[in-house]
Amino acid sequence: MSINPRLFSFVGGAEGPWRSVESRAIRGESLAEIKRLQIVPGEVVVPEAKWVLQGVTSNERYVTRPEKDLLVAKQEGLNRPEATRAVLIPIQKSPAWWALTQDERREIFETQSQHTRIGLEYLPAVARKLHHCRDLTGEQPFDFLTWFEFAPEATPAYDKLLARLRASVEWSYVEREVEIRLVRE
Secondary structure (H helix, E strand, C coil): CCCCCCEEEEEEECCCCEEEEEEEEEECCCCCCCCEEEEEECCCCCCCCCEEEEEECCCCCCCCHHHHHHHHHHCCCCCCCCCCEEEEEEEEECHHHHHCCHHHHHHHHHHHCCHHHHHHCCCCCCEEEEEECCCCCCCCCCCEEEEEEECHHHHHHHHHHHHHHHCCHHHHHEEEEEEEEEEEC
């Protein structure tokens, strides 16, 4: 059986390199509390896990070529030794969001909310990777899994980034959001 190299499983339970320090529901239902998190390539079944969330990496959506070029030039990769803080944010958007056309979502995402422009201000200190869930077979509890990594001293910058994004028009379409803060040990 061939493994999809873009599929990742976020396994919340008692094992993994990331220790959970805080988990809270921002909107909607929370997830079960975990002690540790591991990110595993591919699909996994872990019976003792509290939860397993899956997503696939994909092409950048809602960005223009100049925006993508800026993101690529400024963003640093994940797993940097100094980036010992992480946040996993699973998000589910409303049916109203998905009823919009691609260009209508782009209008909200960037023109009104300035999502990419805001994100660029916090690079390279805050690295991120977006995982899409809607394209997977089987029902998924979230539409996106956003993974952020940063050094401890970048925590205030990360908090500002998050506050600015949550204050945007785009976030009025978020129905469920959970924030899980982690420390790599």
